[in-house]
Amino acid sequence: MLSSAGTNNGHQSPNRLLWLLAALLAVALLRLWRLPETGPPDFDSVRNWQVIQELAQGNFAHLFHHGSPGFLLLYVPVAAFTCDFLVFQTINALLGLLGLGIFAAWVAKKAELTGPETACLVLLGGTSLLLTFSGRDFTMSSVSLVVFAGLLQSHFARLQRPSAAAALRVAAWLAVGLCVNYKFLFALPILALLEIVQADGLWRQRGLWWRVLLVLAAPYVLFGALGVLVGLPWYRWLAVYIRTVVPAAANVAGRKTTLHLDLLYYLRYLAGYESPLLLVGLVLAVGLVWRDWRNGAGFRGRSLPLLPYLLVLAGCLLAGMSLLIKAPRGLLFAYLPLAALAVLGGRRVLPAWALAGVVLAAVGLNLLRIQRELYAPLPTRYPQVAAWLQQHGGTKVVSTVGTGLAPYLNESQTLTIITDERQLAGLRARGYQYVLLDGYWRVAGVHRFDSLRRQVPVAAWAAPELQRPLLFLEHSEFTGLEYAETLAAWRGAAADTLPLRLYRLN
Known part of the structure; x- marks a missing residue:
């Protein structure tokens, strides 16, 4: 009517x-x-x-x-x-x-x-x-x-x-x-x-x-x-x-x-x-x-x-x-x-x-x-990571795939993104001090950090914002995964209680 x-x-x-x-x-x-x-x-x-x-x-x-x-x-x-x-x-x-x-x-x-x-x-x-x-x-x-x-x-x-x-x-x-x-x-x-x-x-x-x-x-x-x-x-x-x-x-x-x-x-x-x-x-x-x-x-x-x-x-x-x-x-x-x-x-x-x-x-x-x-996932934990690095003199930092830390670093700090842990050796020689195992690698489907994950971090944080199904679905265009495969990847990531882990490089 x-x-x-x-x-x-x-x-x-x-x-x-x-x-x-x-x-x-x-x-x-x-x-x-x-x-x-x-x-x-x-x-x-x-x-x-x-x-x-x-x-x-x-x-x-x-x-x-x-x-x-x-x-x-x-x-x-x-x-x-x-x-x-x-x-x-x-x-x-x-x-x-x-x-x-x-x-x-x-x-x-x-x-x-x-x-x-x-x-x-x-x-x-x-x-x-x-x-x-x-x-x-x-x-x-x-x-x-x-x-x-x-x-x-x-x-x-x-x-x-x-x-x-x-x-x-x-x-x-x-x-x-x-x-x-x-x-x-x-x-x-x-x-x-x-x-x-x-x-x-x-x-x-x-x-x-x-x-x-x-x-x-x-x-x-x-x-x-x-x-x-x-x-x-x-x-x-x-x-x-x-x-x-x-x-x-x-x-x-x-x-x-x-x-x-x-x-x-x-x-x-x-x-x-x-x-x-x-x-x-x-x-x-x-x-x-x-x-x-x-x-x-x-x-x-x-x-x-x-x-x-x-x-x-x-x-x-x-x-x-x-x-x-x-x-x-x-x-x-x-x-x-x-x-x-x-x-x-x-x-x-x-x-x-x-x-x-x-x-x-x-x-x-x-x-x-x-x-x-x-x-519900708010607030983002990246400001806490940035504050920890500044307190501990971290000026040269590596991150695995994710760039979420970048806006929170000051002008004296440098962030470099890697897509494979084998890149760390060269960066260590160039004076990089820390590597952030950013859980964004799971979102992007870049599974090349197995050795790094087995090490003991110097600090770690929860990151609920990296464990949302919508974020994984938004990246299925990048990963090429189908709908069910993408949600399966999200469920696997949800089991990680500390997706942000910081390791000392030198």
């Missing part, structure tokens, strides 16, 4: 805005709660932070790290004022909220949601476990969500009002997206499919193809020229893509390929760690779109309504990412569309009060999972 309150009128917009802002404030409290105690949740967060500091100092060797030069350069002005990791982490969290707000405001306007329905969308999407986790790290995910929301708005508008200018705006958003995250490449086939479904003849306009391709090529030309100016090969950015798709060799965890068909991985993750309402909403949307189609609401040659638009988007992301190596972040762009499908579908079959009750129950379950996965 569609409530009459869902109709837009002159008084609805301000009311909807208030509900939107109130819900965003609640999500902001969730994202920022105990953030100073979190520390860097993964390797990539620290590495991004380090590369940005290098760029701020004029070292452009890693400009194309992860194929995301736009993301790195975005934060260089911040690095000119501070190197505090928490500042970068907080800004990134706020950007994630901006992306959520832009997406929710767009869906609410196009679907004419009421204020409470808008709040339901924000809360359901904003309390996603993965989006909360990525909203507290320092990777390109948050910026990507901002650009992705802009891309969807511009593309949906292009479908509603076909014009060359609208198509070029879509290309511009996509070009910006490619600068901050190579995973915007995955949007290309989905947008192409939607264009085929639309079939409005826009692409028969003379010269449009070339203008769109020039817009998409512009970032590669500009950053390629910048790369040459700072001494890098002009093809360095494109080489990152090639090495991502076709690795030159197996990584340190033994993963060799990028293709891995597993149709159940993401369904099992969504069922086990995200709100069941996301999958229910997906199935409900399929049923509603099919019913509309059977009733004569064909879409070919007509403007595509919002519900089937988001359904095609979410379905293609689920299907396409199931062909590749997997981690929950592989569905980064799908979580908010899935939340929107649940709300848009739910308002067509439920009274307003029932929809609100179902969503609030789903949000409550999300909060329990966030408490278990993200809050």
